[in-house]
Amino acid sequence: MHDLVAITALGGVEPRVDTIGGVTCTEVPGVALASVAARIGQETKATKALAKLIGVPAPGIGQHAGDPVTAFWAGPDQWMIEAPFDTHEDLADQVKPALGDAASVTEQTDGWTRFDLSGDQIPAVLELLCTLDLRKIETGSVGRCSIHHIGCFVLCRSPDEYSIYGPRSSAGSLHHAIISALRSAL
């Protein structure tokens, strides 16, 4: 076991938590990510292998599925896999054998920072952040969008729980944008 101490994307040892107007924004470093992109001609095989990996059919366009290993749609024949960091730190190495030659797998764990929003007025916050048509966002939806010029994924896990993934290096700017929107809307 190595002896290097991790820091969160916001630079802390502990994740940052802010509660404003009944909505809590939590920095979530405890997540491992890997991308899966089907190889040419192997799309069906990859989709089936993915379904086996996450235990439910592979999510379609704009969807996420599976627990505790979740897959969400990221592009044509391309998904992101998320799983708890503590048990899946080497997620890419775990996913690769499951997909075999059907897909390319790339470690994405620290490419992203995740902020979870929980509370009952999240759409009022999101409409200040991104152009997603929130009327169409429901449990199981994933939208790729730009938040203050930062490319993000927005996952709706339930009407009261959303996750926002943004590039790790922009965590500070993204967090500032979310907190500003919380203060503004709530």
Added chain:
Amino acid sequence: MIINHPLLGPRDASEFTYLGDASLINRPDWQADNAAEAFYEYGYVRDNPAGKHQELWFHEAGDRSWLVVTRDTTTHEISKVELARDVARARGRSK
């Protein structure tokens, strides 16, 4: 503007990056006898229609698909949006 992405539905044009004429898909054969002339035409000579124009847009803040968008340059009316990959294949491109 709104681009009706074939997979994702209507998306704001601000999510996309524009490249130019979709004739850029028609990259000439590098081994042809007239390759130099053909690449010159490919690289520098464009139609500039007042009307329907097929053009390449990249969904940079989205799913990273290249799209071929048919847009009327005089009205901005978008009559067709296709995945560039499908268009490229239809035009005979492969490997």
Added chain:
Amino acid sequence: MTQNNRLSGGQIDRNTTVNFRFDNRSYTAHPGDTLASALLANDVRLIGRSFKYHRPRGLLTAGSEEPNGIVELRAGNRQEPNTRATTIEMFDGLEAQSQNCWPSLKFDALGVNDLFSNFLSAGFYYKTFMWPAAFWEKVYEPIIRRAAGLGSLSMEADPDEYDKGFRHCDLLIIGAGPSGLMAALTAGRAGADVILADEDFRFGGRLNSESFSVDDQSASDWAAQAVAELSSMPNVRLMTRTTVIGAFDHGIYGAVERTGDHVATLPAGKPRQILWRIYTKKALLCAGATERPIAFENNDRPGIMMASALRTYANRFAVTASQRVAIFTNNDDGHRTAADLHAKGVHICAVVDVREDAPVNYDYEVLRGAQVVNTKGRLGLTFVEVALPDGSTRTLECGALGVSGGWNPNVHLTCHQRGRPVWNDDLAAFVPGSNLPVGLTVAGAANGVMSTQGALQSGMDGAVEAMELSGKLPDLPEAEDAAVSQKPFWYVEGCKRAWLDQQNDVTVKDVKLSYQEGFRSVEHLKRYTTLGMATDQGKTSNISALAIMAEVAGKSIPETGTTIFRPPYTPVPISTFAGRMKGQEFHPTRLTPSHYWAKERGAVFVEVGNWLRAQWFPLPSETHWRESVDREVRQTRASVGVCDCTTLGKIDVQGTDAAAFLNRVYANGFAKLAVGKTRYGLMLREDGMAMDDGTAARLAEDHFVVTTTTANAVSVYRHMEFVRQCLFPDMDVQLISTTESWAQYAVAGPNSRKLLQKIVDPEFDISNEAFPFMGCGNITVCGGLRARLFRISFSGELAFEIAVPSRYGDALMRRLMTEGEEFGVVPYGTEALGVMRIEKGHAAGNELNGTTTALNLGMGKMVSKKKDSIGSILSEREALVEPDVLRMVGIKPVSSEEKITAGGHLMNSTGPVDAAHDQGYVTSAAYSPILNSSIGLGFLKDGANRMGEKMRLVSPLTDLTVEVEIVSAHFVDPEGDRLRA
């Protein structure tokens, strides 16, 4: 002062009294007032001075079309100039100042301009300030600058927050008057997803201004009831205080919501305004109509207002501008104002109607076939002079005159995509044309339907049509349904100083003069006279000016043409467009994983794209940046240094065709690169110019990691996706960015291997034999953390780049520093990095500047002719391969005291110094602490064959001439022994 001009009734909260200040005097008002109504209630008619002539001005209207009653709102750093008093919602503590007057509103020094009006007529800038040329800078410009503009800026940063937001709906209804409310009720009850937006803080539009009934309720009560019903519908969103400012392509509308302009103090974090982008399937424009004035001599005195505005002030705000009011009209609507004011106890001096057959009234006098020919009153209206049909004149003593010239439909948004309104003879007004923005339809008065009953019907029809509703529709309420016909009457014959555009001070005479001087197109008229070009976009003046122009030209109005309106509908503060993107948040900031560590070390940062990178790490004893940089370079070359290179773009390339794909995107070959090896790659644009360079490391047969320069990471990825999807769609290759996933550090210097051996786990042999130059592989460090190691060098030293998952980057950097103490390890920043790469002769962004080819860069042989790669064909164009093309060279001063300057040009040692004799230019320069000399890289004609030549480096702009020698670009270790050690 008490509110002497208050009437009974109105939609104000009389139980609450609020205080406000105007020009440092205190007044009282009630919630529900606007600043305009509150000033009138307190008998304040004089609001400001006019733009050009500094004439005393008051309010003209009661709405957002107001040209005259504009003030500076709030004080200090929150001061906002040119704010319409008619739209400022009253709150306790409101503060406003009159503008464009000095030393005071009542005595204004520049009022003298009014006496010289003959010199300030149309086009006066062009005519007056022509000669002599030398006068421009010293005399004319300062004069113009002092006199120009209306309100003043605080010159301080706005401390408030502004937001942007995005909403989607099926039907956007713009305007909540009778047609808008009826449309919303119709669509809302049918379950449609509706947004109803109105610029006012109270929904209802003209319904709030009228005394008639809708069904058996007062019009305003009916509106309130409709709003209550709409508020209870979950599928209807009501946006008050929201101006739809523009109609954009594909059903996108811009809207400004004033969320905080009506409160004295904004709660922390709350925005003053929100700029909404509303995505719609359909939109219904229910913007109503604007009453238009009649021009007559001295028609701009405070107290002369639109008749409909007087009615609004009386019915909605329970205010009259004066206890004695006259009306000047050419239509029945003017009489309605007289009747309403009379009913409220205001004395109607007379209704002056230009029509011989005007309706009579027994409560007050109607002067048929009469016209107002002049007015009196220095700071406010006192007398009105009326010409009667028998040729006699009569003087009316009054404090307010209501003017009605008919109504113009508010077609503004229908023009935003170049739609042209069309002339309607019955209304003598422009109505929306057929070329509307896609998805937009128009209802009510905006569409020329002028009766209330007609507006309600039209709103319902509009909603039914837009949403394709069928089934049972709401019962239409009953309301007034008077037939409306408008006969044009634009101005009183013989008037000269009769104002059309009161904000830009343009008169009837100016319009005629402009025509005489040859400005005959409407667009030219606008620009020459500045009519309609003030902040109100001529909402009350454009049509009258056009009519006068048509008359002078002897053409009809439609023949004369029309100007069209542009967004925004009403002025929008720049802060609102900026939103949150200002100051530090202007763009996102990207931080590397060791940023916090670098900050602790006192690093000086530089912005590279959005990244903050450490530029150098000063020691407490160092007083000049060069000391720090020189030390970092020396110590790295002498022992070992560490540099954060996380910002380099990293793209994961996988798939069975990955190698073939890289062969296409790089000019040089990658197919034969062995697994576990890294290769430098040069990427060309299709036109043959160098686009970017980097390395590709082969981690497996079907797996590469490509690096790009920091600046080009995004564009290279985009380009690679283009090649993959558009050019070679069947290649089995998958791309994904991994830039952010890995914290990557260059460990460089003769002791770099020794340092790394202390942290790389012992099972991985990184000796020169096992891990030679350009090797790469997956390893573990510090007891099992997965990492990647690349033996590549930008500095020219024995060097590695090591990558670990980003979350451990901070810890790894700290570990390298402690483990490196025994070697005297230094962190180095981008400056030292730059110095070392120039010393080594490595091209970077300055050399790959978009105009250079592989041949220019000394890498011509790398462009493989045996394979198809982007740019290879066009890189062979004649002009690019001539024998004397620019070649990259090194440059050093003949005297080591002299300095090489980037941007300077190279000239032969003798001969002229001019563009025709230009030999090349310097792209990069630095001081080399190794060579103890300034050095540079640059491009020189036929440079490869001119080693040792003495030349002049010149910069004519800075008068610089330095004698330099052309040398190899590889100043340090040209044989490359060090990096292979």
